[in-house]
Amino acid sequence: MTGVSGSTLSAFVALFGMQCVALAAESPPEAVATPAANAVEVRIGAVLASNSSQDFDARLASMHRQFNTLFPYTSYRLVKEERQRVPWGGKVGFDIPGGRYVMVIPREYKNDRVSMRVMVIEGARPIVDTAVSLRDHATFLVGGPRQHEGVLILSIGADTLP
């Protein structure tokens, strides 16, 4: 048997131990079981975006980066904000400017993601009918419907409730 000194072997094993610890420290945490969520709060914000001024509504501070990065407008004004609690499978409706109507039906909560059906209805036609899933507490945007001198941008999100 080839001789390997004890100190060399010790060094190898110590190095291996350090690698294991480093890997363990870097690896992502194990998936956490999604806690039961009995209901969900759907929130919606209607923002009027335009180039009519340089005003940015202070209430939209948390979305400042998104708006400035994603859209070519200079002015953003929150014209409506509403939250509604709803059981899973239930539906909530929101009237939004321009005689439009948003209906949201939260479907399920799985792997920290909320699945829901979202419909934006203008007159008699659904301008958006989509099934989306997004992280709990996250927000996605629906934009484009013309409103006065600008466009309407809707922020739609959901927060699970214990």
Place this chain on the structure above:
Amino acid sequence: MTCRDAVNLLPLFFDGELDANQMRSVALHSTRCGNCEDELRRMEQVQEMVSTHVNAAIDEVDFAALWRGIDQRLGTVRVSWWSRARAWWSEGEHGWMIKLPAFAAAAAVAALGFVLWTRMPASTPQPDAAVVANLDNAASIDSLESDGDAVTVVNDPETRTTVLWVSDDPPGGEGTP
């Protein structure tokens, strides 16, 4: 839409199974018709009662007792890893060629564990909802229909935000992100 039309659609409306036009029609009708609105409210109450009772029944199930029952029937003797390690160490058949590296590895792991533990923050503050919303707003779109001329789905990696842009203009037109 009349009551006669609406009444057959109410259960489907309640389950969200109608198409968007019918959803809109039934929703509008129910806001103006007391009978249909009452019917919808009754459905909601029934759903809530069923949900409450089912959840209560689930909460009453004692899964701990179930596991205890299984555990008793397993009948195996469990030896902790620490006991196994001690037994291995005291067997005396291993020379210091093996023991010394094992000891060094254990010491290294313990030292690094201690360093990592001491460098960890005392507690991790829970970010509030607004902060979380800023972190990852990417949505996955499972289906998308529209009566508009064009719908553009934008997933911006920089802000991790998803935008559905509805436009009467062609894609890439004014305002499209």
